[in-house]
Amino acid sequence: MNDKCRRLHIGIIGCGCSGLVTLKELLDEGHECTVFEKSNCVGGLYREAYQQGIFVSSHILTMFGDFVGKDENILEEPRMLSFIEYSEYLNDYAENFHLKKYIEFNTEVKSLWKDYSNNKWNILLNNSQNIYSFDRIAICCGIFGNKNVPLFQNQDLFQGKIKHLKDIKHYEDFTNKSICIVGSGESASDMILAAAQYGKKAFLSIRNDHGFLIPRYIHGNQYGPADLDTSRAHHSIPRAWGILHTYIDMINSLIKSYIKCFIYQKGHSTEYDLIRRKGIYMNLKQIRTSNIWTTYGTKNSNLVEALIKYKDKCSRKPGIKELRKNSIIFNDNTEEFVDEIICCTGFQNSFPFIELSSDADQDLKAIVNQSKISHNLYKHCYHPDLGDEIVWIGFARPALGAIPPLIELQARYFALLCSNKLKLPNKTDMNKQISKYVKYLEWQLTPYRVNRLTNLTDYLIYTDDLARIIGCRPNFTKIFFTEPKLWMKLMFGPLLNAQYRLVGPHAKPKQAKEIILKAKWVIQPNILYFIMLIIYAFFWLVFRIESCKPAAWYPL
Known part of the structure; x- marks a missing residue:
């Protein structure tokens, strides 16, 4: 050999x-x-x-x-x-x-x-x-x-059912039940909306902060998925400036939402607009402890929709303190009667x-x-x-x-x-x-x-x-000078893995370029991110301010 x-x-x-x-x-x-x-x-x-x-x-x-x-x-x-x-x-x-x-x-x-x-x-x-x-x-x-299923205090007394996300096959299983969803990740967001739609009562138990809330789609399905702004320009923003970046990003989204409302919808906010704004305000409320770079993303705003659209029978609760025969005592000492607890607590x-x-x-x-x-x-x-x-x-x-x-x-x-x-x-x-x-x-x-x-x-x-x-x-510097259109899509377009097929072992440059150039992108937020990135890069390159060092420009 x-x-x-x-x-x-x-x-x-x-x-x-x-x-x-x-x-x-x-x-x-x-x-x-x-x-x-x-x-x-x-x-x-x-x-x-x-x-x-x-x-x-x-x-x-x-x-x-x-x-x-x-x-x-x-x-x-x-x-x-x-x-x-x-x-x-x-x-x-x-x-x-x-x-x-x-x-x-x-x-x-x-x-x-x-x-x-x-x-x-x-x-x-x-x-x-x-x-x-x-x-x-x-x-x-x-x-x-x-499954990762937590143990609750006095769990042996509880006569309802405790399930894991993996046990759920159909949302209709929640019909006419009082349900408590534990967790705030993407699956929990799906589950709480389903529990609110099909169940009698729905409670969302979150111990601390929820994930950074991002809708699946920007301004509704017709504008495309929200992760189209997951670009190299966006994700090169220095991590140390997460709070500032979150403020700018959320304010930019709010401004666009209100402009869309007043200019194109004659002052009327759609249900989607209300859900999107509520999610932004929920993100801003916990910005000191959980900004865009310091937590995981909950790339699904169903939990916000559940809290707004079904507010009469859906509410947010803190962590679970203990269980009783047919009820839950939460950390704020409130008591709620439930039939099932669904643990969206990972694996x-x-x-x-x-x-x-x-x-x-x-x-x-x-x-x-x-x-x-x-x-x-x-x-x-x-x-x-x-x-x-x-x-x-x-x-x-x-x-x-x-x-x-x-x-x-x-x-x-x-x-x-x-x-x-x-x-x-x-x-x-x-x-x-x-x-x-x-x-x-x-x-x-x-x-x-x-x-x-x-x-x-x-x-x-x-x-x-x-x-x-x-x-x-x-080599992004080389591409900037030789193929500017490709460079634009690499910087401002979504982070496709096809970028890593342009060069190197088993490269497929022709196919990769076709994919990158054909993929849809959103321009406005990524131009904003690029302006921010240039400002940070200036302070890093000229004054060597470590916190302004663009992410991923250099090996970790």
């Missing part, structure tokens, strides 16, 4: 979006792969979720960099896909790149362990006694597999094929237990004690942005490591970089959020960081 360009046999656990793109990138590098998927189809998770579910990021931001899908108009008329539509996109992705022949469906991994006699990783399946041996393992089972990382395996040694089990805290892995992917022998792909979540683009870059990095075209830092350097990275996250997102949401990261800083390592981050 040529050590300069290895060809390895790699086992992939899970075949959602993480497993699929990992398989595709490894095959592009010439590796031999087998994927183990416990369900009977591609995208099984999205088929299992509540069927009225809709993504909170547009397909433009969510899609992989080299595959748009079958909808030829989606770039010019972007929208959020339903969970079912996204599972179909993943199936089309698998068909387009001929991936299905490498996938073993209905195969759940029972055990994973290392055979030190031949330095191979062994996998045993639940439905077979055959042992599969691999050079490397990619764990791609995702962050949405295992826990769990790897039972190692944790419960009788074949795995204790050192491996300890490493896997540490790896549940995603940001304690190098680039959210590699444990320093294992190097690139096992990779965790799909366990990083951007505070604002979509998960699949992060996954694609993680997969490309891993594929190049397997081929020996790139190398990981040594163990000492990895630990130093992990420590530095976590301190940065705590500075930006606060220790409270980083310790609670251990997979949280910053979208552009993280993707640019991986792109620099891979060698696929474009």
Whole structure:
């Protein structure tokens, strides 16, 4: 075997979006792969979720960099896909790149362990006694597999039902019930609106601040998804100026809303206008503790709609103090009678094929237990004690942005490591970089959020960081002088992963340019962001004021 360009046999656990793109990138590098998927189809998770579910990021931001899908108009008329539509996109992705022949469906991994006699990783399946041996393992089972359900005081006294988000299949299940939704993320926002629409009473329990509220669509569906302003200009704003940026952004949105009302609607505000303004005021109310850069985004204003449209039967409550037989006592000592509590409280990382395996040694089990805290892995992917022998792909979540683009870059990095075209830092350097990275996250997102949401990261800083390592981050200065139209779309258009296919390994420059130039963009807010960015950059470049250093311009 040529050590300069290895060809390895790699086992992939899970075949959602993480497993699929990992398989595709490894095959592009010439590796031999087998994927183990416990369900009977591609995208099984999205088929299992509540069927009225809709993504909170547009397909433009969510899609992989080299595959748009079958909808030829989606770039010019972007929208959020339903969970079912996204599972179909993943199936089309698998068909387009001929991936299905490498996938073993209905195969759940029972055990994973290392055979030190031949330095191979062994996998045993639940439905077979055959042992599969691999050079490397990619764990791609995702962050949405295992429920995180809190324990409430006096929970054993409560005679109603306590469910997790994952237990909900249809909104109609809330009909004629009094429901308490716990949480303020995007799924909680969906659930509280459904509970208000179908139920008798609906309560939204939020312990502290809610996420930064952003509607799915700007001024209604006809203007396109709100994340069209998730641009490089926007996300290069220095993080230290989050409060000022939030004020400017929210005031700009309010001014546009009122101008639209008075000029185009003859002074009449639509229901959407009222919901949008209420969300802005809710963001401003907690700006000192949760601004646009210091918290996660709730890219779904359904919770605002529920509180406004159904105010007679829907209300916000603080955290839960204790449960009684048929009621909840909240932290403000108010009592409400409920039939069900729906916990939209996230998920826990769990790897039972190692944790419960009788074949795995204790050192491996300890490493896997540490790896549940995603940001304690190098680039959210590699444990320093294992190097690139096992990779965790799909366990990083951007505070604002979509998960699949992060996954694609993680997969490309891993594929190049397997081929020996790139190398990981040594163990000492990895630990130093992990420590530095976590301190940065705590500075930006606060220790409270980083310790609670251990997979949280910053979208552009993280993707640019991986792109620099891979060698696929474009030279924006060069593009400015040689292709100004492309530069405009790269700076002011949405952050498509196609930008990382312009150069570098497995680049597809012609296809990437077509995608970038065709994609819809919104100009006004991004011009505002660019003016702000120029001002910050001036103070950084001339006076070296560290807080004005543009984000992602330099390696972390």
